[in-house]
Amino acid sequence: MESIKIGIVGTGAIANAAHIPSYLKNPHVDIVAIADTDPAIRAEVQGKLAEKTGHPVAAFAEAADLFAGGVVDAVSIATPNRSHVELAAAAVKSGHHVLLEKPMAFTREDADHLRAAAESSDRVVLIGQSHRYRDDVTALKRFADGGALGHVYHAEARLVRRRGTPTGWFTDRAWAGGGPLMDIGVHALDLAWWLMGKPDPARASGRLTRAIGADPVDFSGRWRAKMPHNQDNAIYSTEDFATALIRFQDGATLSLIVSWTSNGPQDEGLKVNVYGDRGGLQLDPPTIYSTAHHVLADTVLPVKMGALFQNEIDHFVECIRGHQSPLSPVADGHTVARMLVAIAESSERGQEVPVH
Numbered sequence: 615m616e617s618i619k620i621g622i623v624g625t626g627a628i629a630n631a632a633h634i635p636s637y638l639k640n641p642h643v644d645i646v647a648i649a650d651t652d653p654a655i656r657a658e659v660q661g662k663l664a665e666k667t668g669h670p671v672a673a674f675a676e677a678a679d680l681f682a683g684g685v686v687d688a689v690s691i692a693t694p695n696r697s698h699v700e701l702a703a704a705a706v707k708s709g710h711h712v713l714l715e716k717p718m719a720f721t722r723e724d725a726d727h728l729r730a731a732a733e734s735s736d737r738v739v740l741i742g743q744s745h746r747y748r749d750d751v752t753a754l755k756r757f758a759d760g761g762a763l764g765h766v767y768h769a770e771a772r773l774v775r776r777r778g779t780p781t782g783w784f785t786d787r788a789w790a791g792g793g794p795l796m797d798i799g800v801h802a803l804d805l806a807w808w809l810m811g812k813p814d815p816a817r818a819s820g821r822l823t824r825a826i827g828a829d830p831v832d833f834s835g836r837w838r839a840k841m842p843h844n845q846d847n848a849i850y851s852t853e854d855f856a857t858a859l860i861r862f863q864d865g866a867t868l869s870l871i872v873s874w875t876s877n878g879p880q881d882e883g884l885k886v887n888v889y890g891d892r893g894g895l896q897l898d899p900p901t902i903y904s905t906a907h908h909v910l911a912d913t914v915l916p917v918k919m920g921a922l923f924q925n926e927i928d929h930f931v932e933c934i935r936g937h938q939s940p941l942s943p944v945a946d947g948h949t950v951a952r953m954l955v956a957i958a959e960s961s962e963r964g965q966e967v968p969v970h
């Protein structure tokens with residue numbers, strides 16, 4: 615079978631750290647084109663890719679030109695959040711398979727629009743909820759699906775950073791749609807909700823706070839966006855801290871707390887706990903809490919995080935080849951977006967709101 619032709623839309627930090635190296639290692643695909651609005655970034659990545667693939671790689675300033683030409687079969691979209699839905703819907707409507715970075719959408723209308731576009735086509739649309747593709751998560755999910763938890767009644771999800779505000783457009787609400795809620799909250803919420811078994815959300819109560827804002831300190835890691843816009847975080851129009859409680863139709867609850875900057879202990883990565891009446895699940899370290907023979911019998915799974923992005927890209931390719939079906943489909947992205955929007959809405963209104 616011929617190689618699947620791949621285009622990368624938005625060739626910034628995550629494209630270079632995750633998408634491009636993972637496609638280069640997949641034997642069934644070939645990166646043949648890129649699109650990026652920034653001429654310097656575009657030229658740099660075009661040159662690097664030509665060297666790595668051994669053939670010329672087409673480069674477009676406008677994604678629309680990449681979508682128009684029948685140049686590629688599938689695209690990764692890794693642009694700032696504000697263009698996700700417009701680009702993904704255009705890609706799918708022009709006949710391309712799409713892997714879209716998170717968050718899928720940050721308004722209800724956008725989430726509805728992309729879901730409708732994806733579901734009226736036969737193309738693969740995968741949302742880049744990369745933590746679902748971790749080996750330790752895959753192992754835990756098998757226990758959850760096998761009934762180890764029984765009836766699930768609560769989950770908690772957190773990623774509280776001491777200092778770790780991403781540079782660039784991330785703190786500009788117009789580009790990002792929100793702060794840590796849209797950046798890392800989307801991962802924490804998605805993972806906990808999925809491990810719970812995807813209960814139907816009913817109501818949300820949330821509070822977004824900008825308490826500290828831009829407060830760069832030395833010797834503390836930060837994600838660095840490649841796009842030049844707002845590199846010094848002079849525009850800081852998002853929250854830096856978010857907390858929420860989601861109530862589900864079956865009575866279960868989910869609590870969420872995320873921050874880019876806070877005066878508390880630093881979480882080294884996502885923390886998720888899921889509580890059921892038969893057993894419990896903890897993400898880090900991966901543990902199943904249970905009882906046997908009237909004895910507490912907890913199992914720590916000796917499974918590491920693994921190569922989540924390689925797993926995600928390989929899965930996307932297998933979906934295109936018809937061998938697998940999307941593990942993080944647009945319908946799930948749509949429900950997660952509805953919960954995120956309700957959290958932000960609840961914060962604005964100062965009261966619990968329905969998850970429409």
Ligand SMILES: NC(=O)c1ccc[n+]([C@@H]2O[C@H](COP(=O)([O-])OP(=O)(O)OC[C@H]3O[C@@H](n4cnc5c(N)ncnc54)[C@H](O)[C@@H]3O)[C@@H](O)[C@H]2O)c1
Pocket residue numbers: 623624625626627628629649650651652655675676677692693694695697715716717742743744782797838839840841
């Ligand atoms: N899955 C993860 O864990 C993870 C990690 C980091 C970032 N991300 C997501 O990846 C996306 C990109 O983040 P980043 O850190 O790589 O940002 P970035 O600024 O480094 O890269 C974005 C690139 O998109 C280009 N661009 C902007 N608008 C464009 C448009 N309309 N068409 C084509 N190109 C355009 C910019 O010039 C830039 O090169 C974000 O949505 C972010 O949430 C996901």
